[in-house]
Amino acid sequence: MKRSQYVVIGLGRFGSSLAKELINLGYEVLGIDKDEEAVDEMSDTLTHVVTADSTDEDVLRSLGIRNFDCAIVAIGDDIQASILTAILLKDIGVKTVVTKALSELHGKVLQKIGVDRVIFPERDMGIRVAHQLVSPNLLDYIELSNDYTIVELSVPKRLSGRCLKDLDPRAKYGCSVVAINKKHGVIIAPSAADMLEEQDVMVIIGTNDQIESFESEVINL
Template identity: 40%
Template structure:
């Protein structure tokens, strides 16, 4: 198997797994989709690099299918926690270097963490926090949590700031934040450009702690 692109095995082709697998394939990666449900597999057979009907709780079947040759595995099995855990253990034994697993609940999350998984995902909670951040402050268009209280956020420039210089934002002085740049439509502008002035609907890309970002958003 060529290593020019990363290869992904997505196990469990429900709504979450299918969405991830489809996007990974759209980015040009090699993606195999695996599920025990023939209907789910057939729906993605023309979208992914390959698909397979397989019982992933069977280590021998996984090995025979060549899943061990993939760089990254995502286990997105839904409510069957036992199948998720057994599949995870099997992939660990196959030696796949990077394994992400979707957890169904906090107990499932704790078990997976004990298994030494690279990342355990609780999609509903993570998306809930994401949406809450944007609902809490309408100028926040998007954000990414970096851990240790730091985030990168995308903040919309309001009409009242149109035409003002970057210094008027108070970033790095009044606000303990770092301005990484701004997006104007589809164009990126570095914020060290001389004479760059703000325009309504520019999107500021800011790095800082959540509390500082929240205070900055409130001032806009």
């Protein structure tokens, strides 16, 4: 089965980090930036790198952009270039276009022009860090929507030796433990009989209110 091919446009801190991780995951990545220095820095890391203006439709077509499965527009601070690039990518026929937004208004414009996914790295990271600061057992926090969230909670010492049935998060709080990350591996869709140990990590999905209640009444007692 053919592996997906990605193009990352904009090789600043966010774009280069994302492109490197895609390479680490085994995918082919074309990197594009108008800054020759940024391109040179990534030349030994990515599958291909090109110095080019992504707002030039002829240039994008000459690079065979429409053949890529996903294009990520990670342009740093030029909102006009970001929007124009996203429009061209959609017009050319790239299957999936993901674009970094610099503000809520920028994000709304991107959604209006039909971008498949808008990401707010700075905003989202700020939210995650804030949640981690106020909750000592919270290891990670991902907002799925305005209502639903996935969190990772470490198991405190006092819950070691208890099984999920004892906590009964679904019946009592409405949230679900979808995985338990243990030292020897990950248990996906754990059963009520699965035992918890100190420093296990529970992956929990639910509404913000459900998870907050479970965390305050069970984890952070």
